[in-house]
Amino acid sequence: KWRLCGARRGRGGGVWRCGNNVYYSSCGKTEVVGGEEKEGKGKGRKVNIIGTEKKELLEILSKNLKHSPFPSYRAKQIWGWLYNKRVGGFDQMSNVPEQLRSDLGEYFKFDLGIVSHFSASKEGDNNTIPTSKWLLSFGGQDIETVLIPEQSLKPRNTICVSSQVGCSLSCKFCHTGTQPVYRNLTSSEILAQVLTVENHLRDSVDSHFSNLVDDSGAKSTRHATSSNNNHHLTNIVFMGQGEPFYNYKNVAKSLNILLDPSGFNFSKRKITVSTSGVVPIISRFINDFPGVKLAISLHAPTDDLRSHLVPANLQWNISSIMSVLRQNTNQNSLKSIELQDRDKVTKGFGYYNKVTFEYVMLDGVNDLDEHAIKLAELVQGIPCRFNLIPFNEWPGTEFKCSNPERIAQFQRILQEAGFEAPIRGPRGRDILAACGQLKTQVERKKKSASSIA
Numbered sequence: 001k002w003r004l005c006g007a008r009r010g011r012g013g014g015v016w017r018c019g020n021n022v023y024y025s026s027c028g029k030t031e032v033v034g035g036e037e038k039e040g041k042g043k044g045r046k047v048n049i050i051g052t053e054k055k056e057l058l059e060i061l062s063k064n065l066k067h068s069p070f071p072s073y074r075a076k077q078i079w080g081w082l083y084n085k086r087v088g089g090f091d092q093m094s095n096v097p098e099q100l101r102s103d104l105g106e107y108f109k110f111d112l113g114i115v116s117h118f119s120a121s122k123e124g125d126n127n128t129i130p131t132s133k134w135l136l137s138f139g140g141q142d143i144e145t146v147l148i149p150e151q152s153l154k155p156r157n158t159i160c161v162s163s164q165v166g167c168s169l170s171c172k173f174c175h176t177g178t179q180p181v182y183r184n185l186t187s188s189e190i191l192a193q194v195l196t197v198e199n200h201l202r203d204s205v206d207s208h209f210s211n212l213v214d215d216s217g218a219k220s221t222r223h224a225t226s227s228n229n230n231h232h233l234t235n236i237v238f239m240g241q242g243e244p245f246y247n248y249k250n251v252a253k254s255l256n257i258l259l260d261p262s263g264f265n266f267s268k269r270k271i272t273v274s275t276s277g278v279v280p281i282i283s284r285f286i287n288d289f290p291g292v293k294l295a296i297s298l299h300a301p302t303d304d305l306r307s308h309l310v311p312a313n314l315q316w317n318i319s320s321i322m323s324v325l326r327q328n329t330n331q332n333s334l335k336s337i338e339l340q341d342r343d344k345v346t347k348g349f350g351y352y353n354k355v356t357f358e359y360v361m362l363d364g365v366n367d368l369d370e371h372a373i374k375l376a377e378l379v380q381g382i383p384c385r386f387n388l389i390p391f392n393e394w395p396g397t398e399f400k401c402s403n404p405e406r407i408a409q410f411q412r413i414l415q416e417a418g419f420e421a422p423i424r425g426p427r428g429r430d431i432l433a434a435c436g437q438l439k440t441q442v443e444r445k446k447k448s449a450s451s452i453a
Helices: 054-064 073-084 098-107 187-210 224-229 244-259 279-288 303-309 318-327 339-344 369-378 404-416 441-452
Strands: 002-007 014-018 021-026 029-033 114-120 132-138 141-150 156-160 235-238 271-275 293-297 355-361 384-390
Touching: 054 073, 054 098, 132 187, 141 187, 156 187, 187 244, 235 244, 244 271, 244 279, 271 279, 279 293, 279 318, 303 318, 355 404, 369 404, 384 404
Parallel strands: 156 235, 235 271, 271 293, 293 355, 355 384
Antiparallel strands: 002 014, 014 021, 021 029, 114 132, 132 141, 141 156
């Protein structure tokens, strides 16, 4: 049964739902966003065990096996093998009974998608792990995911995860926004990105550093410590293709597995979810995942400018976004809270859980002093920081990046107003892996072919 879920103000059409599928119709064009895909549990159809929650795992096993009631600790054991030890087959689960391993193979499968293409940036030097991009195929549809390593006193490996095939936001400065949205990614497909990059790090870091030589030609031991610290992902950002809050059900399911101590066991302070400002979901997210970081793609201090750059502003404007953030500001989350008590701060934003406002720097568009001054006024009363992003150009864009002096001046104004405003260093521009550059190669090839025709 079809039902209208909401209008797309200023863009025509509307948002319709039929079962688990959501359809965005705009100006005679329909974009399909699938709901969570079920592989089915019927005879001969296996469920992808990646992304399966413990409760779901127990239900399937209890229903189909003769081990009734099925012991709940077995689900925790299986999860440990999947997400902590990251095995690639049931036969490797040595503390799981042999018969159960056989039964798991009958009802479940491992499916991390297909790596259609892999690119490694040539930026930097041979002594660092390169920024890398994967083109992953799920059922014939492609998405991109990116590894962003940072070498410092405390090395970090950040994965930029996609949540949809394509994107419906049509942000003017974003390459992904030129690609139509096809469907939501399932929790399995979201977690497959994490496991694919984790496996790559585990398999390649040792060989990368073991092949390094010093100036004399001898084997280098300089990076031995870094090698050990770089075997795993340390941070996750939902900033790839798609709007995470338009796929909240599957994103939330993924977050639960990423945060679960018997799952990936990520710290909530190491995960950031970015949104264009889907106001109805912001409060829900804050309540569901207290402590997980939230980023807002702001990019402008006024509605007129933001509506031009981010069309979603026509539905949820700046005022509505700031209002919901202020409503969720925790006045008790003060700087005086001891380090060991940070996790005890519950819901809302405070000193140790600030909102990040992402702001792409576009030459002559949103980078003037008056824009910075208005930004500082706009966010008063909200514990926040800014992330200034030099624009990364892509084929066919109308925008140019602000020059370094202009970005530095913009930063100074925000800092003098009392806000953190780091400038994000571009990474992976040469392989179109930097912020705002993601667009699947299949789509790029289609566009090139049509332009030639």
